[in-house]
Amino acid sequence: MSLNCRKLSNTPVESVGITxxxxxxxxxxxxxxxxxxxxxxxxxxxxxxxxxxxxxxWEFAVEDVRHGHMTSTCGTKKTGKSAxxxxxxxxxxxxxxxxxxxxxxxxxxxxxxxxCTNAVSVPYNNTxxxxxxxxxxxxxxxxxxxxxxxxQELAEKDPKIKPDDLxxxxxxxxxxxxxxxxxxxxxxxxxxxxxSPQLPPLFPAPSDGHVSWESLLxxxxxxxxxxxxxxxxxxxxxxxxxxxxAIIGAGVTGLRTAKLLQDMGIPYKIFxxxxxxxxxxxxxxxxxxxxxxxxDYYDVGAMRYPDNDASKKPMELFKELGLSSKLTKYVMSxxxxxxxxxxxxxxxxxxxxNTAGDHFKDKTVPKEYxxxxxxxxxxxxxxxxxxxxxxxxxxxRAALIADFDKGWKELMKYDWASAxxxxxxxKPQYPLPxxxxxxTRNGGGTGSFDRALSETILHSLDFNDPTKDVxxxxxxxxxxxxxxxxxxxxxxxxxxxQRVTSVKQAYLRPSYCIPNLPHWPRWPRSSRFPMMRVxxxxxxxxxxxxxxxxxxxxxxxxxxxxxxxxxxxxRQAIRIVNYGPSVKVAIKFKTRxxxxxxxxxxxxSSYTDRQSQVIVYPSYGLGEDGPxxxxxxxxxxxxxxxxxxxxxxxxWSEQLDPDRQRPxxxxxxxxxxxxxxxxxxxxxESQLREDTLDYHAFDWYHNPYTMGAFAHFAPGxxxxxxxxxxxxxxxxxxxxxxxxxxxxxxxxxxALDSAVRVVDEILHxxxxxxxxxxxxxxxxxxxxxxxxxxxxxxxxxxxxxDGAGEGQKSRS
Numbered sequence: 001m002s003l004n005c006r007k008l009s010n011t012p013v014e015s016v017g018i019t020x021x022x023x024x025x026x027x028x029x030x031x032x033x034x035x036x037x038x039x040x041x042x043x044x045x046x047x048x049x050x051x052x053x054x055x056x057x058w059e060f061a062v063e064d065v066r067h068g069h070m071t072s073t074c075g076t077k078k079t080g081k082s083a084x085x086x087x088x089x090x091x092x093x094x095x096x097x098x099x100x101x102x103x104x105x106x107x108x109x110x111x112x113x114x115x116c117t118n119a120v121s122v123p124y125n126n127t128x129x130x131x132x133x134x135x136x137x138x139x140x141x142x143x144x145x146x147x148x149x150x151x152q153e154l155a156e157k158d159p160k161i162k163p164d165d166l167x168x169x170x171x172x173x174x175x176x177x178x179x180x181x182x183x184x185x186x187x188x189x190x191x192x193x194x195x196s197p198q199l200p201p202l203f204p205a206p207s208d209g210h211v212s213w214e215s216l217l218x219x220x221x222x223x224x225x226x227x228x229x230x231x232x233x234x235x236x237x238x239x240x241x242x243x244x245x246a247i248i249g250a251g252v253t254g255l256r257t258a259k260l261l262q263d264m265g266i267p268y269k270i271f272x273x274x275x276x277x278x279x280x281x282x283x284x285x286x287x288x289x290x291x292x293x294x295x296d297y298y299d300v301g302a303m304r305y306p307d308n309d310a311s312k313k314p315m316e317l318f319k320e321l322g323l324s325s326k327l328t329k330y331v332m333s334x335x336x337x338x339x340x341x342x343x344x345x346x347x348x349x350x351x352x353x354n355t356a357g358d359h360f361k362d363k364t365v366p367k368e369y370x371x372x373x374x375x376x377x378x379x380x381x382x383x384x385x386x387x388x389x390x391x392x393x394x395x396x397r398a399a400l401i402a403d404f405d406k407g408w409k410e411l412m413k414y415d416w417a418s419a420x421x422x423x424x425x426x427k428p429q430y431p432l433p434x435x436x437x438x439x440t441r442n443g444g445g446t447g448s449f450d451r452a453l454s455e456t457i458l459h460s461l462d463f464n465d466p467t468k469d470v471x472x473x474x475x476x477x478x479x480x481x482x483x484x485x486x487x488x489x490x491x492x493x494x495x496x497x498q499r500v501t502s503v504k505q506a507y508l509r510p511s512y513c514i515p516n517l518p519h520w521p522r523w524p525r526s527s528r529f530p531m532m533r534v535x536x537x538x539x540x541x542x543x544x545x546x547x548x549x550x551x552x553x554x555x556x557x558x559x560x561x562x563x564x565x566x567x568x569x570x571r572q573a574i575r576i577v578n579y580g581p582s583v584k585v586a587i588k589f590k591t592r593x594x595x596x597x598x599x600x601x602x603x604x605s606s607y608t609d610r611q612s613q614v615i616v617y618p619s620y621g622l623g624e625d626g627p628x629x630x631x632x633x634x635x636x637x638x639x640x641x642x643x644x645x646x647x648x649x650x651x652w653s654e655q656l657d658p659d660r661q662r663p664x665x666x667x668x669x670x671x672x673x674x675x676x677x678x679x680x681x682x683x684x685e686s687q688l689r690e691d692t693l694d695y696h697a698f699d700w701y702h703n704p705y706t707m708g709a710f711a712h713f714a715p716g717x718x719x720x721x722x723x724x725x726x727x728x729x730x731x732x733x734x735x736x737x738x739x740x741x742x743x744x745x746x747x748x749x750x751a752l753d754s755a756v757r758v759v760d761e762i763l764h765x766x767x768x769x770x771x772x773x774x775x776x777x778x779x780x781x782x783x784x785x786x787x788x789x790x791x792x793x794x795x796x797x798x799x800x801x802d803g804a805g806e807g808q809k810s811r812s
Contacts, residue, residue: 135397135465136310136744139458141404143722143743143783150723151792158214236265237767242510242517242543244269245762246534248559249550250494251279252302252748253738255486256317256755257548260778262491264763264770269492269544271536273499274705276653277487279550281748282698283478286588286629290658290693293627295620298586300652300698301709302479302748303616304330306462307471310744310782313752321485323475330472331603331619332463338606340680341440356383364433377466385441392428396457397466411454415719419456420449443607443614445637451578452715462747474619502535502560503547505730513543532733535560545766548735548758550751553577554707566729570736573721577740579708581640581701583647585612585633585673588693592621592628599681605634612676613639627693632673636709643669644699652703658694669697710739710746726757726783727796732765743782757781764794 245261247254250272261268280301288296305314318324339347345360352359356371374387377394399407414422422428423435430438439449449456475481487493508531511517532547549556553574594601594617603619616631635643646669650656662670678685700709713721726742728735735758742750742757756778763771775787784790 133401134309134467134470135401135461136306136308136470138400138404138461139310139744140782141400142408142458142718143726144785144789145405145408146718146723147726147783147793148785148789150727151789151796154796155214158212160212237770239266239766240510242514243267243545243766246271246500246532246542246544246547247550248500248547249273249279249555249738250277250496251550251738251751252281252483252486253550253751253755254279254494254548255483255490256752257550257737257758258492259486259489260755260759260774261762263777264759264767264774266762266767267492269542270494271498271500271534272494272496273555274651274653275496277494278480278483280700280706280709281479281483282652283480284586284652284696284698285478285655286694286696287655287658290588291590291627293588293621293629294624295618296588296627296629297478298584298618298629298631298696299474299479300584300696301700303474304332305473305475305748307473308465310462311747311749313749313756317482317486317752318475321482321489323482323485326476326481327473328476328620330474331617332472332605334602334604334617336600336602337604337617338601338608338680339441340606340608340610342609344679346680352384353382353386359384362437365437366431366434369430369434369437385438388428388430388434388438389442392423392430393457393460394466397461400457400461401467411457412719414453416715417453418450418715419453421715422453423449440609441607443605445613445635446639447637450637450714451580452713452717454718455713476620498539499537500534500559501537502533502563503734504533504535504560504563505565505733506531506533506563508543510543530731530733532564532730546733546735546762547730548737550737550754552579552706552708552711552738553740554579555705561734564730564734566734567724567727569721569724570727570729573725576714577717577721577725578712578714579701580636580710580712580746581638581644581699582709583633583635583640583643583697583699583701584631585643585647585669585695585697586629586631587673587695588627588629589688589691590627590693591691592624592626592630593683593688593691594628594630594681595623599683601681606680608676608680610676610679611635611639611643611672615677615680632677640699640709641701644702647697647699647702649699649702650696652698652705656694656696666697670695712746727793728758728761732761732794735761753782757783760790761794764791 244267247257247268247270250270254270254272255277258268258270282301283297283299286296305311307315318327333349335348335350337349339349339352339360341360342362347359356373358365358367358370362370369388370384372384372387372391374382374391374394376382376386376390377398382390396407396411399410401407414426417426420435420439423430423438424432435449439446442448444459507528509528510531513531513533529545532544534542534544534547536542549559556574593599601617602622603617605617606615607613608615612633613636614634616634618629618631621628633643646665648663648666674685674688677683677688700706725736725740737751737754737758739745739747739750739754742754744750744753760771760774760781763774780787780790784793
């Protein structure tokens with residue numbers, strides 16, 4: 001038995017009681033399914049919980065287990081007088097409340113003793129159990145942890161703000177509806193119409209000293225209350241004619257931010273440096289000059305979407321945009337996929353995972369590690385690499401799921417550590433050759449163990465959730481189908497070829513910013529307001545009330561932000577936060593040869609220590625005739641940096657001519673890929689060349705519009721940077737968005753959630769009366785545990801405590 005596993009009983013028993021939490025789903029799927037079809041005489045209690053879940057307490061006789069009455073996938077739910085066929089009862093988790101057992105595997109009872117031998121014992125958490133949370137929810141809790149931690153620090157320290165910074169906290173006037181704009185259910189008299197400017201009051205500047213954060217927080221709470229009847233707030237904003245929001249980047253975050261602003265009636269402008277939308281959501285379409293197939297594309301970026309707690313936003317967006325019908329099941333792995341390591345030694349993932357031994361002749365690895373056995377969190381006995389990794393990481397994973405606060409506190413003891421240093425120095429104390437062996441077999445790429453231990457643990461929960469089987473999806477037509485639908489929903493399209501070169505904050509008169517500004521009686525021309533000055537390469541300056549940066553931090557470094565007040569930690573984060581390199585190469589072949597007899601690759605991925613690293617078989621178009629596109633190399637980390645040196649990166653909007661002259665070094669690249677494909681699949685290399693119609697290679701790290709694939713935190717970067725990355729600068733008027741500034745960096749889910757956060761920030765400061773409708777429609781960002789936390793976080797952001805007084809401030 002492994003750590004945290006124990007028997008339910010040490011003596012034979014007549015019955016076993018187990019409480020099961022499950023959800024009713026539309027169709028039967030893989031997972032832990034319960035059958036009580038043969039236990040008519042047993043005691044069954046069912047009660048409904050929030051969120052459509054059920055608590056199912058079932059006391060069954062050991063005799064039923066001995067005779068295999070728990071093996072069927074579907075059964076009958078008895079509720080007293082009536083019985084209902086459960087054709088889709090997917091168990092998210094099993095918990096026996098009285099004994100504190102967290103059962104993550106099928107029950108196995110020894111026939112001779114009636115003892116259950118594979119229940120994983122984890123402390124029962126009364127706050128998380130009924131909510132049906134999965135492993136990915138840990139990502140959400142990490143962001144919430146750092147937000148709350150920062151707020152606690154502010155409450156304890158009560159930092160001070162310089163009096164001369166208070167003018168930069170000026171919010172928009174909270175205008176009462178005019179005579180022709182009555183709110184539903186209120187009378188004109190109740191509104192007390194007044195077309196004069198109604199600037200929210202500024203905090204009275206002290207004669208000496210500084211303003212405390214707590215005082216400003218309380219002041220902000222009071223002035224957030226709009227005039228008029230709070231029961232019937234106006235549904236649309238009343239804003240000055242110069243008010244607009246600048247969005248830097250037309251990726252998925254920028255497009256979503258624009259749509260949310262549009263829905264709230266707030267003007268915006270999207271600046272995109274390249275000539276295409278989508279950013280790192282990029283589908284390459286092969287030229288029609290070659291023989292056309294039904295699926296002549298591949299996803300260079302964002303190729304799969306998990307259906308789990310941390311990724312609810314993409315699933316909701318697919319439904320909103322009418323894309324649910326385009327979702328295709330993404331095959332993460334197949335028993336026929338290939339493992340090829342150490343000079344030609346091959347194996348299947350099933351054989352490698354389910355049997356001990358030296359499968360790939362790894363002579364530098366001691367036998368005790370090659371033959372290691374371990375029961376993982378799903379109750380499965382694993383061997384070798386899987387056993388070594390599970391033994392090292394599962395205690396952290398189990399603790400995070402059972403009691404996040406305690407589990408994260410334990411993991412943060414090793415915040416200094418990379419996965420490599422932890423495995424070598426701490427409790428496992430694996431020899432360095434063993435650590436290198438684990439990294440190579442784990443499939444993350446050479447150097448993947450150099451990222452933070454915490455990042456590695458969270459990454460493992462994404463791809464190996466111990467609480468349930470996760471459904472993965474891709475989009476028929478590629479992920480740019482999503483971008484096309486998002487773009488279609490916008491009334492104001494992105495401005496392409498416009499590279500932002502600088503952003504500055506100033507306290508200015510709007511009439512100074514916008515020549516010939518029309519007279520607006522609600523805002524005297526002499527009034528000043530915090531403005532954001534945006535400069536675009538080769539064009540004149542433009543002025544905005546807010547700026548939202550959605551670009552990777554590497555690109556943001558190319559923008560002059562010296563006159564944007566930021567905290568020192570924020571500037572460090574922009575410079576230091578780690579982004580991983582990534583390369584993808586795809587070949588369009590005349591046939592889908594990888595699906596033919598003898599190869600039999602229908603979805604999933606094969607792994608190797610050769611240069612290609614990962615081969616990804618398409619999950620769409622399975623079994624169809626004609627041409628097919630295969631991702632022949634998906635490289636990460638150091639392997640991607642090296643392979644990327646052989647790639648002459650095309651402009652990502654360019655559809656390449658299949659008859660083009662191939663650069664010298666890309667010939668080297670293709671030579672290696674053909675050799676790897678031939679070796680892994682036992683096919684003739686010359687036949688692969690003959691079967692090739694076209695190819696496409698892309699290096700994310702050396703693309704000038706991204707300068708990296710996605711954020712992968714290095715040791716110490718969670719505790720050092722995450723809270724400040726989630727905080728805007730410039731007194732709440734320069735916002736960080738995108739996957740890096742979210743609960744789930746490296747994923748579209750994080751990018752979309754960050755858009756919700758930044759729009760809520762803008763509403764909180766300038767249009768507080770719109771927040772109720774906004775939250776009812778789109779919810780709040782997942783980085784906040786509740787509305788109170790969000791409000792306090794936004795007020796902290798607007799005060800910009802750490803950056804107070806930093807940067808030059810122009811006044812006109």
